[in-house]
Amino acid sequence: MYTQSFNVPDDAVLKQVKPVASTEPPELMARFDARIDADGRIEPQDWMPEAYRKTLVRQISQHAHSEIVGMLPEGNWISRAPSLKRKAILIAKVQDEGGHGLYLYSAAETLGVARGDLLDALHSGKAKYSSIFNYPTLNWADVGVIGWLVDGAAIMNQIPLCRCSYGPYARAMVRVCKEESFHQRQGYEALLVMMKGNQAQKDMVQDAVNRYWWKCLAMFGPPDADSPNSVQGMRWGIKRISNDDLRQKFIDATVPQAKVLGITLPDPDLKWNEARQHYDYGQIDWTEFWNTVNGNGPCNKERLATRVKAHNDGAWVRDAALAHARKQQQRNMKEAA
Ligand SMILES: [Fe+2]
Numbered sequence: 440m441y442t443q444s445f446n447v448p449d450d451a452v453l454k455q456v457k458p459v460a461s462t463e464p465p466e467l468m469a470r471f472d473a474r475i476d477a478d479g480r481i482e483p484q485d486w487m488p489e490a491y492r493k494t495l496v497r498q499i500s501q502h503a504h505s506e507i508v509g510m511l512p513e514g515n516w517i518s519r520a521p522s523l524k525r526k527a528i529l530i531a532k533v534q535d536e537g538g539h540g541l542y543l544y545s546a547a548e549t550l551g552v553a554r555g556d557l558l559d560a561l562h563s564g565k566a567k568y569s570s571i572f573n574y575p576t577l578n579w580a581d582v583g584v585i586g587w588l589v590d591g592a593a594i595m596n597q598i599p600l601c602r603c604s605y606g607p608y609a610r611a612m613v614r615v616c617k618e619e620s621f622h623q624r625q626g627y628e629a630l631l632v633m634m635k636g637n638q639a640q641k642d643m644v645q646d647a648v649n650r651y652w653w654k655c656l657a658m659f660g661p662p663d664a665d666s667p668n669s670v671q672g673m674r675w676g677i678k679r680i681s682n683d684d685l686r687q688k689f690i691d692a693t694v695p696q697a698k699v700l701g702i703t704l705p706d707p708d709l710k711w712n713e714a715r716q717h718y719d720y721g722q723i724d725w726t727e728f729w730n731t732v733n734g735n736g737p738c739n740k741e742r743l744a745t746r747v748k749a750h751n752d753g754a755w756v757r758d759a760a761l762a763h764a765r766k767q768q769q770r771n772m773k774e775a776a
């Protein structure tokens with residue numbers, strides 16, 4: 440399965456990407472570029488170009504939002520898990536996703552933004568999150584398929600981020616990837632068990648794969664030719680592998696796993712290409728992808744409403760924590776006086 444050891448491109452390749460023109464002070468900019476070229480880390484106290492900071496705030500907060508919205512489709516199945524063992528695993532997995540959200544909001548805060556503002560942007564529909572979570576989970580096999588394919592795709596995306604140039608993001612990703620690896624394995628194992636079951640169970644797995652396969656391929660983002668921000672992200676050491684290359688890696692890794700499982704991936708064009716030493720695959724429906732990203736997927740409104748309600752219902756917890764912190768501070772000041 441996936442590990443954290445597969446190769447990321449050589450730094451020599453990344454250095455071929457030319458620095459992008461900037462209006463920042465040239466001396467500071469030169470120092471920043473030199474740090475990036477040396478594959479050094481940028482830390483919160485370091486000077487950084489405003490565009491780099493903004494890009495990171497957007498990417499890290501979108502990532503954080505995806506983690507906490509990602510709790511919802513699977514959380515839906517906790518009360519209906521088929522056994523105590525599956526329920527315990529699923530609770531642990533969904534709780535991990537909440538933890539990932541917390542590390543990432545904390546990483547975003549080191550860039551000088553307030554968590555409350557980031558959450559407001561999510562709740563008002565201004566901020567984006569991964570469109571994969573705007574689809575319903577219709578049968579128990581969806582939980583296994585989400586672990587196998589959605590967490591599997593997330594790992595492909597996130598392993599290179601363990602070497603991201605921004606220190607707090609890179610460090611958060613190391614732990615996140617270890618936990619995602621458990622998520623992927625538990626999903627695949629649950630499906631293996633179902634595929635040894637009766638025909639109805641096998642049909643549920645195939646149905647879930649049919650509904651999720653293409654959406655997982657779209658998780659890597661638009662084709663490189665339509666992804667103008669990628670070059671800048673590469674130059675800054677934020678992005679290390681292009682969308683299309685990550686997608687190809689995911690497909691090449693997943694086809695043999697699908698064979699072991701005994702399911703068919705729903706793509707008649709999926710064929711091994713001897714010359715390329717990769718699998719060829721069919722056309723992704725980008726119209727559907729953009730439609731969902733822009734708020735018109737089957738569950739966008741429901742997901743957002745659930746998040747807003749949870750946030751509002753939790754107001755008393757935040758108020759109580761703040762009141763406690765204030766009281767503690769007053770007590771400490773009194774003792775110090
Ligand atoms: Fe996660």
Ligand SMILES: [Fe+2]
Pocket residue numbers: 536590593618619622
């Ligand atoms: Fe996960």
